Amino acid sequence: MNKGMLIVVSGPSGVGKGTVLSKVFESDNNLAYSVSCTTRKPREGETDGVHYRFLTEKEFLENIAQNRMLEYTVYCDNYYGTDAQYVEKLRESGTDVVLEIETNGALNIISKCPDAVTVFIAPPSLEHLYLRLSGRATESRDVIEKRFIKAKEELARIDNYEYLVINDSVEKAAEDILAVLRAERIKKYNKNNFRGVLL
Amino acid sequence: MNKGMLIVVSGPSGVGKGTVLSKVFESDNNLAYSVSCTTRKPREGETDGVHYRFLTEKEFLENIAQNRMLEYTVYCDNYYGTDAQYVEKLRESGTDVVLEIETNGALNIISKCPDAVTVFIAPPSLEHLYLRLSGRATESRDVIEKRFIKAKEELARIDNYEYLVINDSVEKAAEDILAVLRAERIKKYNKNNFRGVLL
Numbered sequence: 162m163n164k165g166m167l168i169v170v171s172g173p174s175g176v177g178k179g180t181v182l183s184k185v186f187e188s189d190n191n192l193a194y195s196v197s198c199t200t201r202k203p204r205e206g207e208t209d210g211v212h213y214r215f216l217t218e219k220e221f222l223e224n225i226a227q228n229r230m231l232e233y234t235v236y237c238d239n240y241y242g243t244d245a246q247y248v249e250k251l252r253e254s255g256t257d258v259v260l261e262i263e264t265n266g267a268l269n270i271i272s273k274c275p276d277a278v279t280v281f282i283a284p285p286s287l288e289h290l291y292l293r294l295s296g297r298a299t300e301s302r303d304v305i306e307k308r309f310i311k312a313k314e315e316l317a318r319i320d321n322y323e324y325l326v327i328n329d330s331v332e333k334a335a336e337d338i339l340a341v342l343r344a345e346r347i348k349k350y351n352k353n354n355f356r357g358v359l360l
Numbered sequence: 361m362n363k364g365m366l367i368v369v370s371g372p373s374g375v376g377k378g379t380v381l382s383k384v385f386e387s388d389n390n391l392a393y394s395v396s397c398t399t400r401k402p403r404e405g406e407t408d409g410v411h412y413r414f415l416t417e418k419e420f421l422e423n424i425a426q427n428r429m430l431e432y433t434v435y436c437d438n439y440y441g442t443d444a445q446y447v448e449k450l451r452e453s454g455t456d457v458v459l460e461i462e463t464n465g466a467l468n469i470i471s472k473c474p475d476a477v478t479v480f481i482a483p484p485s486l487e488h489l490y491l492r493l494s495g496r497a498t499e500s501r502d503v504i505e506k507r508f509i510k511a512k513e514e515l516a517r518i519d520n521y522e523y524l525v526i527n528d529s530v531e532k533a534a535e536d537i538l539a540v541l542r543a544e545r546i547k548k549y550n551k552n553n554f555r556g557v558l559l
Contacts, residue, residue: 286557316558324543325550337546344523344543347536351524358485359515 163350165191165252167274168259168342169322171267172282173312175294177328178261181282184335185259189342193256195248198224201239204299214244232262232269237307241266257342264318271321278345280338281322285329287313362549364390364451366473367458367541368521370466371481372511374493376527377460380481383534384458388541392455394447397423400438403498413443431461431468436506440465456541463517470520477544479537480521484528486512 172178186192198214200221209215216224221240224230233242243260251258260270270277284290290312294305319325324341328334371377385391397413399420408414415423420439423429432441442459450457459469469476483489489511493504518524523540527533 283554283557319551319554324546325554326546327550327554337542340539340542341546343536343539347523347525347540351526352518355482355518355524355526358482 162255163353165193165255166257166345166349167248167252167270167277168192168257168345169267169270169277169279170259170261170282170338171264171280171315171322172328173284173290173315174308175290175312176282176284177293177331177334178282180331181326181328181334181338182259182261184331185338185342188335188339191255191257192342193251193258195243195251195258195260197241197243197260197262198230198233199239199241201237201241216240231273232266234263234265234269236263236265237304237311243270257346264315264321268318268321276349278324278341279322280324280326280341281319282326282328282334283316283319285327287316361454362552364392364454365456365544365548366447366451366469366476367391367456367544368466368469368476368478369458369460369481369537370463370479370514370521371527372483372489372514373507374489374511375481375483376492376530376533377481379530380525380527380533380537381458381460383530384537384541387534387538390454390456391541392450392457394442394450394457394459396440396442396459396461397429397432398438398440400436400440415439430472431465433462433464433468435462435464436503436510442469456545463514463520467517467520475548477523477540478521479523479525479540480518481525481527481533482515482518484526486515 170178170182186194196210196214198216198221200216200218203215207213218240225233229245231243231245231248233240243262248258267279271279291309294308326334326337369377369381385393395409395413397415397420399415399417402414406412417439424432428444430442430444430447432439442461447457466478470478490508493507525533525536
């Protein structure tokens with residue numbers, strides 16, 4: 162059995178990562194979503210252990226101190242991070258694991274796991290992104306501006322990612338990611354599987 | 361406009377490269393098949409300029425002498441090669457170009473064009489390949505044995521290729537290659553196209 166791949170997916174707030182990834186998970190059966198830990202407050206409809214593992218700042222800092230985070234970062238005054246052991250267990254079982262993380266965390270992963278597959282989801286335009294962020298009625302004007310500035314910073318980092326997917330259509334973006342997953346499996350797994358055939 | 365990619369496809373004689381690639385070309389509109397030059401005799405049903413450009417040995421050697429071949433090799437006592445200018449023109453027009461060549465030629469291309477996408481098509485087993493080669497009634501027992509030995513040599517070189525596609529089903533193998541093409545375009549083209557958005 163092959164060890165599962167690590168797939169890092171980033172993209173600015175408001176780009177529609179969640180919707181695109183939902184479509185991807187509907188069509189791909191060997192994929193697990195790595196539930197991040199965070200200290201931010203749950204939004205309406207978010208469930209602990211499903212969307213995030215919601216931790217207190219004290220709990221999060223303990224995890225860091227015990228070296229249990231694969232990566233972590235501070236984003237808009239909250240901690241976000243990935244439990245290393247949890248991801249490793251999934252990969253050892255042969256499952257490919259998707260980490261949806263922002264660019265600082267992603268850069269940490271890329272340096273620690275050079276074989277990670279890295280995907281950046283970008284909006285078709287900055288205007289498009291601003292409209293999407295403004296449309297989120299739950300956020301104040303101040304938070305929207307903050308997220309938009311952060312988004313532009315993140316977009317400046319696309320060169321650190323191997324694959325750039327443009328979300329001009331959810332279906333197309335999801336199919337793009339499914340093609341990337343299929344191609345990476347052909348690259349990473351088939352040679353291992355084939356060696357037995359030649360013996 | 362992006363310059364077209366160079367896609368190198370290899371695989372042993374009898375693996376079914378032609379059938380798989382036909383399926384790929386049916387579904388992909390930005391793809392051109394690079395017609396190789398050869399000094400071997402046309403098989404029944406093969407048309408000059410479509411399956412190969414059939415050259416005399418004198419013509420082929422002149423092309424080599426004039427440095428007009430992107431790669432060439434001798435295989436089963438015949439010359440095979442790729443006209444460099446012909447491929448370059450296609451790529452400059454934005455078309456992705458598929459070169460179906462054997463492993464010696466491919467290794468030359470890989471060293472000259474490190475950004476080439478390399479795909480090796482393998483049979484599900486050696487037995488499977490031998491049966492396929494034996495089933496070709498047009499070939500003598502001697503030629504079959506020669507091709508089988510050559511096939512095993514080629515299979516020993518899969519590590520020089522990025523992608524290994526197993527032809528256990530023509531449909532699946534074609535879809536694998538289509539996914540590779542889509543992923544490589546996402547990798548190579550989208551970033552270029554996106555820079556304009558950020559300006």
